[in-house]
Amino acid sequence: MQTLLYRSALIALKAGEIALRYYGGREYTLKEDSSPLTQADLESNAYILEHLALIAPYKICSEEAVLDYEERKSLEYYWLIDPLDGTKDFIAQNGGWTINIALIYKKRPILGVVYAPCFNELYIALQGLGAFSFDSVLLKRSNPTLQWLKEHKQKLNGERKIQDSQLIACDSMFHSTQETLEFLKKYDLKAYKCGSSLKVCTLAKGEADIYPRFNGTSEWDMAACDIILQESGGVIIDKQTKKPLEYNKSSIKNNHFIAFAKSQIGQAIYRDFLR
Secondary structure, eight states: OHHHHHHHHHHHHHHHHHHHTTTTOOOOEEOTTSOEEOHHHHHHHHHHHHHHHHHOOOOEEETTBOOOHHHHTTOSEEEEEEEEEOHHHHHHTOSOOEEEEEEEETTEEEEEEEEEGGGTEEEEEETTTEEEEOOHHHHHHSOOOHHHHHHHOEEEOOOOOSOOSSOEEEEESSOOOHHHHHHHHHTTOEEEEEOTTHHHHHHHTTSOSEEEEOSOOBHHHHHHHHHHHHHTTOEEEETTTSSBOOOSOSSOBOOOEEEEOGGGTTSHHHHHHHO
């Protein structure tokens, strides 16, 4: 599984290169749900599907090639990917988009890769091994190989890096809600806006404390960053079930949730949310 983690990370890095060829363009179409679709989404998707099939025998469910529930409901393992998470961020050219690759085992992610090409940020995690990031400067200067990734990873422990008495809450650039704003005000939280699955990764690396999401997400949006947060000591809690998010559901849509960094587990907001 460790080798599979690093190989899927290399696939994400290459998919990011492909997407960057289209970065700065304004052309897109709208899908049935009115979300935007770019050529970068499609070409990143094609590359990931082709190359994941070469490294493991698992079926693949992607935002751009959805695996029907009847095909995946009895699968023990399958890949769950978002070939370009944050297409609105991509079009807006704010850098906050990612390539997400996760491996699902019995309704939970056990392997995750999140790559933000514009920021040279790569995050990886494997259940039981931990969550890791890579120095953005080294990543930019290097031509990463399997061995390079193994030697240069930095462990994420979820410990808070910013010494501020006011808690920091991640919020979406494009999908915030009135409920979210009221939540931030209720708990006197300082908002930090960023895109895609980077919000959860920000919790994993100790630069924010909480991420309330009271708007729609899909399973492929969250799976990769979910295991990264989990392996850093944090958790994403479903607002309805009060349990960690579950995957491989009949509906690909997630319930609303709150993601908690390691430092917030057991604290006041966490306790309130579980009541």
